[in-house]
Amino acid sequence: xxxxxxxxxxxxxxxxxxxxxxxxxxxxxxxxxxxxxCGELSARYRNCGWAPCNGQFFCCEGCEAExxxxxxxxxxxxxxxxxxxxxxxxx
Numbered sequence: 001x002x003x004x005x006x007x008x009x010x011x012x013x014x015x016x017x018x019x020x021x022x023x024x025x026x027x028x029x030x031x032x033x034x035x036x037x038c039g040e041l042s043a044r045y046r047n048c049g050w051a052p053c054n055g056q057f058f059c060c061e062g063c064e065a066e067x068x069x070x071x072x073x074x075x076x077x078x079x080x081x082x083x084x085x086x087x088x089x090x091x
Contacts (some may be wrong), residue, residue, distance in 0.1 A: 037063040050075035
């Protein structure tokens with residue numbers, strides 16, 4: 001392939017700790033993914049903080065600060081419930 005990635009926008013998925021990598025290293029590169037919570041453009045890929053879910057999603061810095069690393073309010077609540085149960089069991 002001799003295109004050098006010029007016609008590719010966004011990041012490509014990597015199956016290691018890097019998660020995403022650039023193909024297009026030209027001025028034409030741009031972010032095409034959106035934050036799951038607010039819809040703003042974001043290339044920040046995260047795994048859900050509720051371990052049984054561990055879903056991967058895009059999340060901007062502001063929403064991560066507000067919602068934590070949870071893909072949904074349901075996962076956030078389950079994590080809180082689980083933490084409460086663990087604290088009760090340690091008493």
